[in-house]
Amino acid sequence: MLLLSSCTTRVPYSSQLSNELDLPEDQLKQVQFYVSQTVVLERKSDKIRTFTQNGTVVVKDDQKSDRVVIQQGTPGTVVKEEKDKLFVSFEDDPNRFLVFGVDEKSGRYILLAKNWKSDQGTVNYGGVDYLTSPGSGKAYLLMKMKKEQKMNSSTRYVKGRKL
Numbered sequence: 001m002l003l004l005s006s007c008t009t010r011v012p013y014s015s016q017l018s019n020e021l022d023l024p025e026d027q028l029k030q031v032q033f034y035v036s037q038t039v040v041l042e043r044k045s046d047k048i049r050t051f052t053q054n055g056t057v058v059v060k061d062d063q064k065s066d067r068v069v070i071q072q073g074t075p076g077t078v079v080k081e082e083k084d085k086l087f088v089s090f091e092d093d094p095n096r097f098l099v100f101g102v103d104e105k106s107g108r109y110i111l112l113a114k115n116w117k118s119d120q121g122t123v124n125y126g127g128v129d130y131l132t133s134p135g136s137g138k139a140y141l142l143m144k145m146k147k148e149q150k151m152n153s154s155t156r157y158v159k160g161r162k163l
Contacts, residue, residue, distance in 0.1 A: 010034060013100075013141040014107040015084065025081045033076050033088055034142040039098070039111065040133035041068040041125055068125060070098075085112065088141065096126040100141050108140040 011017070013033065023031070047062040070090050079094045080087035086109055089097040100109040111132070113121025119134040 008144055008146040010142040011145045012036070012106075012108045013086075013143045014109065015102045016107055017143075018109075025078075028081055028086075029078050031078065031143055033078065033086075034144075035070055035072065035074050035076065035090070036140045036142055037135075037138065038072045038133075039070045039136045039139050041070075041123065041130035042066070042133070043128060043130045066130075068130065086141065093126065098123060098125065103140070106140075111136055111139040113137070 043066045045064045045066075047064070049060045049062070051058055051060070074090050076088040076090040076098075078086050079089045079097050085099055085101045087097045087099055099112045101112045102108070103110040111121070111123075113123050113132060114129075115122055116137060119137065121132045121137055122129055123132060124130075
């Protein structure tokens with residue numbers, strides 16, 4: 001008798017799992033990853049111009065806000081691997097990526113930033129620095145894992161042996 005079963009689930013990508021799988025970079029680039037929670041990147045810029053107009057000094061403050069939202073469960077792929085860091089892109093442009101690295105406590109691959117201040121991190125995304133939303137440092141990578149189990153079983157009945 002042959003019994004087959006399989007189950008696909010999303011599991012946190014961790015240093016332990018990385019060591020068990022031992023995938024080379026080219027195969028790692030073929031794995032579909034997902035972000036565990038929504039990450040919002042925001043960049044604000046102020047441009048203050050001072051000029052005179054009809055005898056009055058005018059101070060013009062132009063503010064620009066640029067937001068990138070990567071929703072929970074958004075699929076991404078590895079564009080580069082470096083030591084214990086994965087550079088994961090969630091867009092078609094491979095230059096727009098987030099860096100994930102091993103968390104010492106949990107072993108999970110969590111979002112890394114240049115620096116963290118008041119629960120917000122500064123990340124480079126597409127060559128531009130953005131501030132992450134509060135709590136983004138808790139975001140980690142998930143991957144689909146399919147476990148297949150195959151069991152062969154055979155049974156024989158013997159009749160005995162007589163003289």
